[in-house]
Amino acid sequence: MLIRDLFSTATKGVTVNRMRSLLTMLGIIIGVGAVVLMTGVGKSVEGVILGQIDIMGPQTMIISPGNQGPEGGNASMRPDFDALTFEDVKALRTLSTIRTIAPGIIVPGDAQYEQEKVDPMLVGSTPEYFQNQNIKVTQGRLHDQQDEEASSFVVVIGSEIAEDLFFTRNPIGKRIEIAGRKFTVIGVLESVGMVFFQNLDNRIVMPFSTAVAITNRTYADIVTMQAVDDFDIAFADVRALLRQRHSITPAEDGSVDNDDFLVRSAAQAEAILGTVSISLTVFITMIAGISLFVGGIGIMNIMLVSVTERTREIGLRKAVGAKRKDILFQILIESIFLTLIGGCIGIVIGIVLDFLIATAVGKFLADYEFAISLGAILLALAMAVVTGVIFGLYPARKASLLHPIEALRYE
Amino acid sequence: MPENDAPLIETKNLQKSYFNEELETPVLFNIDLTIKKNEFVAIMGPSGSGKSTLMHILGFLDHHTGGEYLFQGQLAHEMDEDTLSRIRATRVSFVFQAFNLLPRASVEQNVMLPLIYHPTIPESERAERVAKAIETVGLTHRKNNLSNQLSGGEKQRTAIARALVTEPDIIFADEPTGNLDSVSGIQVMSALQELNEAGHTIILVTHEKSTAEHAERIIELFDGRITKDTTEFKTRKAKEEDSLQK
Ligand SMILES: Nc1ncnc2c1ncn2[C@@H]1O[C@H](COP(=O)(O)OP(=O)(O)OP(=O)(O)O)[C@@H](O)[C@H]1O
Ligand SMILES: [Mg+2]
Numbered sequence: 120m121l122i123r124d125l126f127s128t129a130t131k132g133v134t135v136n137r138m139r140s141l142l143t144m145l146g147i148i149i150g151v152g153a154v155v156l157m158t159g160v161g162k163s164v165e166g167v168i169l170g171q172i173d174i175m176g177p178q179t180m181i182i183s184p185g186n187q188g189p190e191g192g193n194a195s196m197r198p199d200f201d202a203l204t205f206e207d208v209k210a211l212r213t214l215s216t217i218r219t220i221a222p223g224i225i226v227p228g229d230a231q232y233e234q235e236k237v238d239p240m241l242v243g244s245t246p247e248y249f250q251n252q253n254i255k256v257t258q259g260r261l262h263d264q265q266d267e268e269a270s271s272f273v274v275v276i277g278s279e280i281a282e283d284l285f286f287t288r289n290p291i292g293k294r295i296e297i298a299g300r301k302f303t304v305i306g307v308l309e310s311v312g313m314v315f316f317q318n319l320d321n322r323i324v325m326p327f328s329t330a331v332a333i334t335n336r337t338y339a340d341i342v343t344m345q346a347v348d349d350f351d352i353a354f355a356d357v358r359a360l361l362r363q364r365h366s367i368t369p370a371e372d373g374s375v376d377n378d379d380f381l382v383r384s385a386a387q388a389e390a391i392l393g394t395v396s397i398s399l400t401v402f403i404t405m406i407a408g409i410s411l412f413v414g415g416i417g418i419m420n421i422m423l424v425s426v427t428e429r430t431r432e433i434g435l436r437k438a439v440g441a442k443r444k445d446i447l448f449q450i451l452i453e454s455i456f457l458t459l460i461g462g463c464i465g466i467v468i469g470i471v472l473d474f475l476i477a478t479a480v481g482k483f484l485a486d487y488e489f490a491i492s493l494g495a496i497l498l499a500l501a502m503a504v505v506t507g508v509i510f511g512l513y514p515a516r517k518a519s520l521l522h523p524i525e526a527l528r529y530e
Numbered sequence: 531m532p533e534n535d536a537p538l539i540e541t542k543n544l545q546k547s548y549f550n551e552e553l554e555t556p557v558l559f560n561i562d563l564t565i566k567k568n569e570f571v572a573i574m575g576p577s578g579s580g581k582s583t584l585m586h587i588l589g590f591l592d593h594h595t596g597g598e599y600l601f602q603g604q605l606a607h608e609m610d611e612d613t614l615s616r617i618r619a620t621r622v623s624f625v626f627q628a629f630n631l632l633p634r635a636s637v638e639q640n641v642m643l644p645l646i647y648h649p650t651i652p653e654s655e656r657a658e659r660v661a662k663a664i665e666t667v668g669l670t671h672r673k674n675n676l677s678n679q680l681s682g683g684e685k686q687r688t689a690i691a692r693a694l695v696t697e698p699d700i701i702f703a704d705e706p707t708g709n710l711d712s713v714s715g716i717q718v719m720s721a722l723q724e725l726n727e728a729g730h731t732i733i734l735v736t737h738e739k740s741t742a743e744h745a746e747r748i749i750e751l752f753d754g755r756i757t758k759d760t761t762e763f764k765t766r767k768a769k770e771e772d773s774l775q776k
Contacts, residue, residue, distance in 0.1 A: 120646060120647055121646075121653060123653075124646045128646070135634060431630065432632060434630075435630050435632070435643075436643070436647070437615070437618070438591055438618060438624060438630075439618065439619065439623070439643055439644040439647055439692070440615055440616070440618040440619020440620070440644060440647035440648065441615065441619075441647045442611075442612060442615040442647070443611060443615070445647060522592075523591045523592075523618075524586050524591040524592045527591075527626070527628075527630060
């Protein structure tokens with residue numbers, strides 16, 4: 120029997136009852152579709168998070184005072200805690216495993232230019248802050264060490280602030296009022312949008328010394344820095360130093376529960392992302408496995424029905440000379456066709472849904488880009504075909520063993 | 531399978547029983563039979579006498595349960611499944627009592643079916659062979675009709691076209707005229723007769739005397755035993771003279 124004959128015979132077997140074939144494929148369609156969709160969405164989300172980690176600076180570490188739950192928790196700065204004193208910051212500068220240490224203060228108050236008023240996130244920090252947070256200007260300049268030493272009344276403003284206060288006018292050199300004092304705008308920050316649920320375009324940054332002078336503060340609300348080399352060592356050093364300075368006995372279980380500060384990093388987010396994507400992969404594989412198994416049973420069921428229905432036809436084929444393996448392959452290929460077509464439909468549906476989601480989410484989250492995982496698609500398709508083989512084998516074997524005359528006599 | 535001097539078909543004390551849930555139904559007893567190449571044999575007998583059963587065994591669709599069946603000197607029960615398939619594909623073919631056509635396929639597709647499983651006929655010859663077989667049975671004008679749209683006679687002729695498309699050595703025909711009126715019956719019989727003249731061995735089951743008379747030899751079965759085996763010495767020529775005289 121020619122391969123071509125085998126395929127055309129099997130094709131007829133599948134297409135003769137289209138509705139039934141389609142319903143049979145449903146399990147496979149859903150399984151493969153879910154895998155394609157979820158891996159695509161996963162990839163898009165991963166892209167967003169990786170982008171944000173990049174914005175945050177991949178080597179960046181952040182210490183904030185207080186401890187409100189596990190690391191990587193709420194990222195907003197908490198001005199109510201006074202645990203991180205300037206003495207602590209000074210001590211941190213002695214550590215060789217971290218660099219570009221930049222203490223930061225949240226300054227309360229709003230900003231005003233002529234009639235326009237905004238409620239920004241006001242930060243006072245040293246020039247290293249820009250380095251740590253990967254901040255660039257689109258206009259003007261960032262404040263520097265000179266501004267720091269002179270406690271200049273200068274600010275760099277986020278793109279949103281610039282827009283709200285100045286519309287299309289050039290903000291550089293304009294004087295805005297912050298907490299009752301006049302500041303000169305020297306730079307406008309590049310727009311980065313939402314990063315970890317925080318609007319970074321809403322920032323106004325002034326020199327640290329200026330903020331200290333305004334607030335008379337002796338403690339920082341945030342300290343940013345970068346690990347020189349290895350994150351784990353840098354983390355351990357920072358923790359050990361602060362625990363020692365704050366006379367904290369580390370919790371027995373090795374957790375950070377007793378600490379009055381929190382150290383976070385982009386790398387942690389990346390590690391968490393890794394864990395999440397592993398569990399997502401396991402989850403998707405389970406869904407795929409279950410639905411392909413269920414789909415496979417459906418296919419086996421329908422193939423058995425179809426073999427029984429066509430007992431006479433199979434008897435006839437054997438009577439005119441079909442070998443066992445001709446019949447075996449015919450039924451097996453039919454079964455593979457079902458899963459393959461189901462798999463292809465699933466892929467198309469998965470991609471379409473993925474695309475629709477990307478279009479919808481992209482409206483709110485500019486960094487969310489349509490993505491598909493080619494590897495997952497191929498794997499899902501391969502699994503579908505394997506399902507076809509496994510669950511087609513029994514009906515195919517059953518058909519191939521039919522005795523010609525008994526099959527012809529079947530009613 | 532080598533051509534040799536052994537008769538095409540030879541049975542020695544051939545027996546057949548059906549077994550259904552430990553219940554043995556003996557159907558054929560002590561069948562001794564020799565059929566040579568190019569014979570035209572009619573098997574007659576009352577309903578239930580075992581005619582179809584014997585045909586199915588001789589045509590390799592069923593197994594005998596006792597005695598010996600030699601096909602060109604080769605023991606049938608020693609053949610493996612692939613050899614049996616090959617014989618079914620190349621040496622024998624059937625015109626079934628119940629037609630057994632593929633219902634959703636056209637006349638052409640039905641006639642094509644055995645060629646798909648034929649090990650040596652090349653694909654390029656298929657169309658020509660199918661057309662020729664359909665023409666032989668006079669169905670060219672119906673070749674694209676689905677088989678379930680055909681009349682009984684047309685179905686029967688489609689089945690005959692399917693049986694001769696591979697040009698097998700033996701064509702078995704089980705009551706080929708049983709479902710037909712006399713005109714269609716005569717058409718079918720003359721088609722078979724032409725095949726016999728073209729060198730095919732024809733083995734035919736019938737219960738009509740008039741149909742059996744087309745054959746050179748009539749074997750009568752009764753309750754699973756051969757009760758009569760006549761080589762009617764009327765040659766076809768003599769028959770024709772007969773009919774001329776009438
Ligand atoms: N699968 C079977 N199991 C048991 N008995 C069977 C089976 N097939 C046929 N028989 C019996 O074998 C006997 C011969 O059957 P067969 O079909 O060969 O008869 P036949 O001579 O062709 O009859 P008809 O002229 O009605 O076609 C019958 O008595 C029948 O009941
Ligand atoms: Mg019969």
